[in-house]
Amino acid sequence: GIRSLLDLEKVAVLGHGNGGIVYKVHHKKNYNSFYALKVLRFDQNGIGFRQPPTLEAEILKRADSPYIVRCHAVFYNGDCNGGGGDLSFVMEYMEGGSLYDILQQHHRLPEEVICVLAKSVLEGLNYLHGMNIVHRDIKPSNLLVNEKGEVKIADFGVSHVVEGRFKGNDMNAEGTCAYMSPERFDLERWGGENADEFVGDVWSLGVVMLECLLGHFPFFGPQQRPDWATLMCAICFGEKLEMPEKASQEFQSFVNKCLEKDWKKRGTVLELLNHPFVKRNSCSKKGMEDYVLCG
Numbered sequence: 033g034i035r036s037l038l039d040l041e042k043v044a045v046l047g048h049g050n051g052g053i054v055y056k057v058h059h060k061k062n063y064n065s066f067y068a069l070k071v072l073r074f075d076q077n078g079i080g081f082r083q084p085p086t087l088e089a090e091i092l093k094r095a096d097s098p099y100i101v102r103c104h105a106v107f108y109n110g111d112c113n114g115g116g117g118d119l120s121f122v123m124e125y126m127e128g129g130s131l132y133d134i135l136q137q138h139h140r141l142p143e144e145v146i147c148v149l150a151k152s153v154l155e156g157l158n159y160l161h162g163m164n165i166v167h168r169d170i171k172p173s174n175l176l177v178n179e180k181g182e183v184k185i186a187d188f189g190v191s192h193v194v195e196g197r198f199k200g201n202d203m204n205a206e207g208t209c210a211y212m213s214p215e216r217f218d219l220e221r222w223g224g225e226n227a228d229e230f231v232g233d234v235w236s237l238g239v240v241m242l243e244c245l246l247g248h249f250p251f252f253g254p255q256q257r258p259d260w261a262t263l264m265c266a267i268c269f270g271e272k273l274e275m276p277e278k279a280s281q282e283f284q285s286f287v288n289k290c291l292e293k294d295w296k297k298r299g300t301v302l303e304l305l306n307h308p309f310v311k312r313n314s315c316s317k318k319g320m321e322d323y324v325l326c327g
């Protein structure tokens with residue numbers, strides 16, 4: 033087992049984002065057992081932080097699903113009297129990296145693979161939503177793949193626990209806007225209408241799926257790098273995205289339900305788990321195993 037961080041040795045850096053650094057580590061007594069170690073540094077004022085990392089730790093520790101990245105231990109290092117410190121998560125190592133890495137390499141994925149991905153994300157969301165947790169940051173770099181080709185949801189850095197009602201807007205500029213649903217952009221609605229937060233994750237899944245099929249972020253052309261305002265306008269006020277003609281009817285219908293701008297009309301996780309796109313036979317044949325990079 034892992035009793036403390038001293039049992040682990042860093043081997044490589046796997047990634048860094050807003051929250052901290054993720055290392056590939058191995059157990060000092062067993063060089064063949066790898067883990068991913070995410071280290072979040074925080075100071076007294078919470079600066080350098082998206083939100084206190086205790087919620088991320090709590091979600092990771094409690095989640096027990098094959099569709100959510102597993103966390104073996106959480107260690108806190110630092111001053112308990114309100115000072116700063118490090119929070120470290122020892123997670124299962126996902127050899128294939130993230131869907132972001134896979135798309136960098138392969139550019140696009142066939143429908144049979146997107147459908148397995150969609151099914152896994154929906155199962156993960158169904159589990160999280162059952163715990164009243166909205167992920168709020170579903171995007172390629174937060175979907176991880178292991179050597180078996182299984183897909184799991186990671187990174188609860190901006191997740192949120194739903195307590196019946198909206199508590200007002202706490203939209204965070206540091207979160208990624210690109211995969212955010214229109215209703216999350218729509219500040220006026222926050223606190224007003226009691227939007228179903230869970231379907232925000234469904235929107236993001238739709239964007240990810242279309243990106244996998246097209247090979248680029250679907251709201252813009254392959255080379256475009258829009259700023260925040262342009263992005264918001266396209267997502268909230270632009271025409272509904274046309275589905276690619278080459279896509280099957282099932283794919284088009286599924287993604288259309290995810291990308292319904294009006295959250296009241298959007299497909300729910302349970303509806304989509306029963307959609308023909310993920311129910312058809314060809315959807316169980318192939319996972320992501322051929323796309324795993326394994327460096």
Ligand code: ADP
Nearest residue numbers: 046047049050051052054068124125126173187
């Ligand atoms: P951040 O909050 O900084 O976005 P993430 O938890 O999303 O942190 O991790 C950042 C990156 O590190 C991921 O996009 C992925 O490339 C890599 N990573 C994170 N966790 C793992 C893991 N368990 N196995 C392999 N790679 C991981």
Ligand code: MG
Nearest residue numbers: 049173174187
């Ligand atoms: Mg991330």
